[in-house]
Amino acid sequence: MRRFLKSNGMNSPKLSVVVCVLNEEDNVKPQIERIDAALQGMDYEIVYVDDGSTDRTLEILKSLPNPRLRVVALKKNYGQSLALMAGIDHAQGEYVATMDGDLQNDPSDIANMLRIAEEGGYDMVAGNRANRKDGMVLRKIPSRIANYIIRRSTGVYLKDYGCALKVLKADLAKDLGLYGELHRFIPVLAHLEGAKLTQVDVQHHARQFGQSKYGLSRTFKVVSDLLLMLFFKKYLQKPMHLFGNTGVMLFVAGLLINAYLLVLKILGQDIWGRPLLILGMLLLLGGIQFITIGIVVEIQMRTYFESQQKRPYKVRSVSQYS
Numbered sequence: 511m512r513r514f515l516k517s518n519g520m521n522s523p524k525l526s527v528v529v530c531v532l533n534e535e536d537n538v539k540p541q542i543e544r545i546d547a548a549l550q551g552m553d554y555e556i557v558y559v560d561d562g563s564t565d566r567t568l569e570i571l572k573s574l575p576n577p578r579l580r581v582v583a584l585k586k587n588y589g590q591s592l593a594l595m596a597g598i599d600h601a602q603g604e605y606v607a608t609m610d611g612d613l614q615n616d617p618s619d620i621a622n623m624l625r626i627a628e629e630g631g632y633d634m635v636a637g638n639r640a641n642r643k644d645g646m647v648l649r650k651i652p653s654r655i656a657n658y659i660i661r662r663s664t665g666v667y668l669k670d671y672g673c674a675l676k677v678l679k680a681d682l683a684k685d686l687g688l689y690g691e692l693h694r695f696i697p698v699l700a701h702l703e704g705a706k707l708t709q710v711d712v713q714h715h716a717r718q719f720g721q722s723k724y725g726l727s728r729t730f731k732v733v734s735d736l737l738l739m740l741f742f743k744k745y746l747q748k749p750m751h752l753f754g755n756t757g758v759m760l761f762v763a764g765l766l767i768n769a770y771l772l773v774l775k776i777l778g779q780d781i782w783g784r785p786l787l788i789l790g791m792l793l794l795l796g797g798i799q800f801i802t803i804g805i806v807v808e809i810q811m812r813t814y815f816e817s818q819q820k821r822p823y824k825v826r827s828v829s830q831y832s
Contacts, residue, residue, distance in 0.1 A: 591689065
C-alpha cells in the first residue's frame with residue numbers, strides 16, 4: 511500500500527529534496543544554502559530527516575527561517591533506510607531527489623538530473639561519482655568490488671550503487687519499501703518495480719566537517735541484503751520454485767540413498783550406523799521441510815498481494831487504436 515501523506519492544502523511542489531542526517535551540525539546550514547542557490551527559480555521543497563542526532567543538528571534545523579524547509583525529527587536512530595523512508599513519506603513533490611547531508615553531494619547536479627528524467631521519460635536518474643573524493647583502501651576499493659558483485663548478481667548495470675544523489679518519480683519512491691538497510695539497493699528495487707533507469711556523472715566533494723558513518727562493517731550487511739535482492743528478483747512471485755525445487759532434489763537424493771541401503775539390507779549386509787544412512791535420513795527430512803516451507807511462503811505471497819489488492823505486475827501504459 512502506498513504511503514501517501516495528505517497535503518497541507520497548498521499546491522504540491524515540482525521537486526522534494528530529501529536529506530537524512532545524523533550528527534551533522536556543521537553541515538546542515540551550508541548545505542541548505544547550497545540547495546537554495548542551486549534550485550533558484552524552481553518549485554521545490556526541502557525535507558530534512560533528523561535520524562536521532564545527539565548533537566545540535568536538530569536545534570540548528572529548527573532555527574533556520576526557511577519557508578521551503580520541513581524538518582522531520584525521528585524519536586531515535588533508525589538507520590538510513592528508515593530515515594529515508596520517513597523523508598519520502600513526507601515529501602509532496604512530483605519528483606523526489608535524495609542526497610546525503612555531509613556536503614559531498616553537489617545540489618547543482620539536481621536540476622540536470624530532473625531535466626534528464628523529464629525529457630527521457632525516466633522513472634529514476636541515479637548519480638555516478640565519476641571523480642570520487644574518498645579514501646582508496648577503506649572506501650573506493652570495497653565500493654568497486656560491491657558494485658561489480660551487485661551488477662553481476664542482479665543484472666542491473668549501473669556503475670555506482672552507493673551514490674546517494676538520485677532523482678525519482680514520487681510514486682516510484684513511495685512504493686520502494688526501504689526496510690532494513692535496503693537504501694543501497696534502491697536501483698535494484700526500482701528495477702523490480704519495472705522502472706526505467708539511467709545514470710549520469712555527478713560531482714563529489716571531500717568531507718569537510720564531521721565523521722563518516724560508513725565503515726568496513728557495512729560489507730557484511732551488503733552481502734546479506736544482496737541475497738535478499740536476489741530472492742526478490744527471481745522468486746518473490748514464485749517462492750515455491752526455489753524452496754520446492756530444492757526440497758524435491760533433496761528428497762529424491764535421500765530416497766535413492768535409502769533405497770540403495772534397503773537393497774544392501776535385503777542382501778544381508780549390516781547398514782546400521784553407516785554415515786550414508788544418516789545422510790539419507792537427513793536429506794529426506796530436509797527435502798520435506800523445504801517443500802513445506804515453500805508451500806507456506808507461497809501462501810504468504812498470495813496473501814500479501816490479494817489482501818492489499820496488489821497485482822504482481824506493473825503497467826507502464828495502455829494504447830488503443832481507434
